[in-house]
Amino acid sequence: MKVEFELNGEEKSFDVEPGEVLLDLLRDNGCKSVKRGCETGDCGACMVLVNGRAMTSCTLFAAQVNGREIRTVEGLEDELAERLKESLLEAGAVQCGFCIPGVLISAYSLLSRKENPTEEEIEAALDGNLCRCTGYIKQIEAIKETSNKIGGSRDGR
Amino acid sequence: MLKNVTEYYYPGSLAEASELHDRESRSFFISGGTALALSDSTRPVELIDISRLGLNKLKLDRASGNLKIGATTKIQRIVESEAARSVLGGFLSESLEEIGSYPVRNAGTLGGSLVRPFPWSDVIPILSVLETEVTYFHEGDKKTREFSKLYESDFRSTLNRSIITELSISLPEKGNAAAKFIKFSRSEFDVAALNLACRLTVEDGNISEARLSIGARPMTGERIEKVENDLVGEKLTGNLAKEAAIFAADVTDLGGNDKLSKEYREQLVKKMTEEAIVDIKREVANES
Ligand SMILES: Cc1cc2nc3c(=O)[nH]c(=O)nc-3n(C[C@H](O)[C@H](O)[C@H](O)COP(=O)(O)OP(=O)(O)OC[C@H]3O[C@@H](n4cnc5c(N)ncnc54)[C@H](O)[C@@H]3O)c2cc1C
Ligand code: FES
Ligand code: FES
Numbered sequence: 001m002k003v004e005f006e007l008n009g010e011e012k013s014f015d016v017e018p019g020e021v022l023l024d025l026l027r028d029n030g031c032k033s034v035k036r037g038c039e040t041g042d043c044g045a046c047m048v049l050v051n052g053r054a055m056t057s058c059t060l061f062a063a064q065v066n067g068r069e070i071r072t073v074e075g076l077e078d079e080l081a082e083r084l085k086e087s088l089l090e091a092g093a094v095q096c097g098f099c100i101p102g103v104l105i106s107a108y109s110l111l112s113r114k115e116n117p118t119e120e121e122i123e124a125a126l127d128g129n130l131c132r133c134t135g136y137i138k139q140i141e142a143i144k145e146t147s148n149k150i151g152g153s154r155d156g157r
Numbered sequence: 158m159l160k161n162v163t164e165y166y167y168p169g170s171l172a173e174a175s176e177l178h179d180r181e182s183r184s185f186f187i188s189g190g191t192a193l194a195l196s197d198s199t200r201p202v203e204l205i206d207i208s209r210l211g212l213n214k215l216k217l218d219r220a221s222g223n224l225k226i227g228a229t230t231k232i233q234r235i236v237e238s239e240a241a242r243s244v245l246g247g248f249l250s251e252s253l254e255e256i257g258s259y260p261v262r263n264a265g266t267l268g269g270s271l272v273r274p275f276p277w278s279d280v281i282p283i284l285s286v287l288e289t290e291v292t293y294f295h296e297g298d299k300k301t302r303e304f305s306k307l308y309e310s311d312f313r314s315t316l317n318r319s320i321i322t323e324l325s326i327s328l329p330e331k332g333n334a335a336a337k338f339i340k341f342s343r344s345e346f347d348v349a350a351l352n353l354a355c356r357l358t359v360e361d362g363n364i365s366e367a368r369l370s371i372g373a374r375p376m377t378g379e380r381i382e383k384v385e386n387d388l389v390g391e392k393l394t395g396n397l398a399k400e401a402a403i404f405a406a407d408v409t410d411l412g413g414n415d416k417l418s419k420e421y422r423e424q425l426v427k428k429m430t431e432e433a434i435v436d437i438k439r440e441v442a443n444e445s
Contacts, residue, residue, distance in 0.1 A: 059264060060191075063206070
């Protein structure tokens with residue numbers, strides 16, 4: 001069957017199997033930031049934005065996103081995304097890096113809807129991301145740091 | 158990946174969805190897809206997407222005093238809604254927030270949790286202690302059934318061939334009411350090894366209504382009516398909480414599985430029942 005959706009800002013059309021999951025479709029079409037981890041919805045490595053909401057692509061059928069807007073890390077290039085990437089690197093929040101695309105998606109989705117999240121809100125936003133290396137502390141710091149930087153630039157500081 | 162699926166439909170109406178479903182015994186409705194996409198079952202051959210039928214409205218109906226939740230409303234949207242927060246001092250939103258993780262709640266729906274519920278589902282005990290009615294579309298008509306009667310054996314085949322369209326939760330009218338949901342799991346990421354919800358209404362110092370529901374026993378959540386009946390008419394005291402907890406552990410049908418032994422569950426039922434009742438007592442005292 002044919003499925004059409006906006007992928008990282010471009011209208012795309014794909015031939016898919018009706019029972020195919022979005023994770024397979026995205027990886028087969030070059031979005032390698034979408035990682036194949038647990039494939040049970042638990043680790044968050046396959047996270048994408050569907051109409052701005054973070055969802056795991058292994059628990060969605062490709063046909064479900066017909067007509068929707070999908071963003072993967074490949075398509076996150078605005079100021080918020082760039083600041084987040086910088087902060088994650090500066091904080092030393094990246095070790096093996098496997099979880100990082102999913103963490104980026106969660107963090108981007110959080111900071112898009114909330115300028116100044118509390119530590120509790122950051123933890124809640126990351127509750128679907130499993131990181132086996134870092135212990136999350138540096139990632140939380142990086143998200144806080146990004147929120148400060150973005151807040152500062154919005155205030156003209 | 159569901160390997161045997163050959164068709165994926167986007168019906169334009171409930172009637173069309175229902176007709177498609179009746180035509181093929183191995184067809185399945187899709188709401189959030191989180192349960193089906195994970196399945197490696199060879200049974201489904203057709204998928205019928207009901208997420209575009211406008212069944213995602215969420216509103217507090219002032220006339221009836223009921224919270225109406227469309228069956229395909231994403232769980233996270235309910236968690237975030239002001240209307241849901243008004244149910245029993247935030248009980249509904251806070252307990253639904255215990256489900257899975259943020260991305261799972263962004264996709265999953267209540268309708269998708271009801272027809273073939275996981276035995277560890279948190280949704281079943283949560284909805285069981287509220288005054289919940291379920292509207293479903295069956296053979297061309299919309300009908301309504303009390304949530305507590307949804308899983309009666311003579312309704313099973315109707316439920317399997319119905320589209321759940323809406324849940325309606327009535328807010329308690331009189332007395333002081335409070336509710337508590339407690340989930341025990343082996344890790345942050347794991348589903349419940351035991352979950353329990355309790356609601357009590359107190360009028361003139363005595364319990365006038367009691368609901369207690371326990372899930373992941375390891376069987377699906379179920380109301381513990383013997384305990385409920387025992388609580389009604391009693392004064393809400395710390396001692397009552399202790400007695401009810403011992404009774405609950407005694408009368409609840411429990412078993413063991415790879416997550417917990419039966420004996421461990423018995424101790425947990427005792428502990429969680431007491432904790433829930435004591436918390437409710439505190440909340441009711443603060444309200445009055
Ligand atoms: C990683 C992960 C963690 C989870 N953790 C928890 C947890 O902690 N607690 C918990 O309670 N649950 C948990 N769940 C389960 C989750 O809540 C359910 O998967 C979800 O709510 C199902 O909703 P859905 O809309 O995605 O269902 P779908 O996958 O779309 O459908 C599920 C079933 O219901 C049928 N169906 C769907 N909608 C309707 C309808 N309106 N009428 C009739 N039939 C319908 C479908 O045909 C299918 O058989 C978890 C799931 C995942 C993937
Ligand atoms: S691969 Fe999808 S959540 Fe782990
Ligand atoms: S950095 Fe290795 S899993 Fe997170």
